[in-house]
Amino acid sequence: MFERTINKKIEFSGIGVHTGLKTTVALDPAPAGHGIVFVNPKFAQECIKLGTVIPEIALHASVLKSKSYIISTIEHLMAAINAFKIDNILIEISGIEVPILDGSSINFVNLINNAGIKELEAKKTYLTPVKTLYFKDEKSDREIIIEPANFDKETNSFDTNLYFDYFAEFEHALVGKSSIVGEFNIDFFEHEIAPARTFGFLEQLPYLRSKGLAKGTSLGNTVVIGEDEYLNEPRFENEFVRHKLLDLLGDIGLLGKNLAGKIVAKKTGHSFNRLVVQDYINNPENWKLI
Numbered sequence: 001m002f003e004r005t006i007n008k009k010i011e012f013s014g015i016g017v018h019t020g021l022k023t024t025v026a027l028d029p030a031p032a033g034h035g036i037v038f039v040n041p042k043f044a045q046e047c048i049k050l051g052t053v054i055p056e057i058a059l060h061a062s063v064l065k066s067k068s069y070i071i072s073t074i075e076h077l078m079a080a081i082n083a084f085k086i087d088n089i090l091i092e093i094s095g096i097e098v099p100i101l102d103g104s105s106i107n108f109v110n111l112i113n114n115a116g117i118k119e120l121e122a123k124k125t126y127l128t129p130v131k132t133l134y135f136k137d138e139k140s141d142r143e144i145i146i147e148p149a150n151f152d153k154e155t156n157s158f159d160t161n162l163y164f165d166y167f168a169e170f171e172h173a174l175v176g177k178s179s180i181v182g183e184f185n186i187d188f189f190e191h192e193i194a195p196a197r198t199f200g201f202l203e204q205l206p207y208l209r210s211k212g213l214a215k216g217t218s219l220g221n222t223v224v225i226g227e228d229e230y231l232n233e234p235r236f237e238n239e240f241v242r243h244k245l246l247d248l249l250g251d252i253g254l255l256g257k258n259l260a261g262k263i264v265a266k267k268t269g270h271s272f273n274r275l276v277v278q279d280y281i282n283n284p285e286n287w288k289l290i
């Protein structure tokens with residue numbers, strides 16, 4: 001495999017789910033070795049290169065910060081970039097939040113599909129842990145286990161796929177428990193994961209709004225779960241577990257390199273997922289490139 005970028009520039013705009021503000025985003029092709037880089041063009045000298053920054057602690061979105069600006073709600077765009085196994089791309093955001101669009105990743109997948117993928121003349125490397133890594137929060141029962149990629153002696157090569165086994169659980173009659181198992185490739189992502197939308201519980205909306213969040217939330221971008229019914233039509237019976245996995249795959253994308261191996265995870269959230277990137281940056285001896 002070779003390093004990958006997009007074939008041509010992509011532009012889109014829309015409102016942020018938390019700020020309610022309109023933002024324009026441009027995705028530019030980038031050369032081998034460039035990496036996945038975010039920048040606000042107003043501060044063009046302050047790029048944020050994934051794999052060198054620990055995401056901020058934030059409850060309802062994944063947030064990156066540089067000296068002069070922040071970029072929020074990057075997870076759904078990052079899940080699509082991760083699914084296409086893109087290594088090099090420049091993401092220019094004129095604002096503080098990636099547009100929510102329909103609350104899922106499917107629009108990002110369609111935009112990248114339309115632009116196409118370009119392979120570059122550089123051998124692609126993948127990130128994997130040296131040995132199994134455990135991230136646990138016993139109080140909230142959250143867990144992420146990352147197992148190293150398998151080495152196949154017969155072919156003398158690593159299996160560079162990423163496998164997942166994901167479990168979600170909510171104390172609500174309509175969502176409850178569900179799990180999903182599979183291999184993270186673009187076909188599976190496009191059909192089974194990318195269309196799953198952001199979801200929220202109606203009873204939590206006043207609290208979120210009081211914290212200045214969810215100002216752009218609408219039935220057009222969020223599956224809203226009332227006391228005993230959905231306020232809009234779900235796309236999957238277990239859309240919530242698919243979206244939780246989507247968020248995790250986006251957050252794992254903040255490693256800046258495609259992960260190879262297996263992830264077993266349960267009840268994750270953005271502020272917990274960031275511990276994986278934190279470990280990679282603070283303990284590079286736990287990780288290797290294959």
Ligand SMILES: [Zn+2]
Pocket residue numbers: 075076198243247
């Ligand atoms: Zn999400």
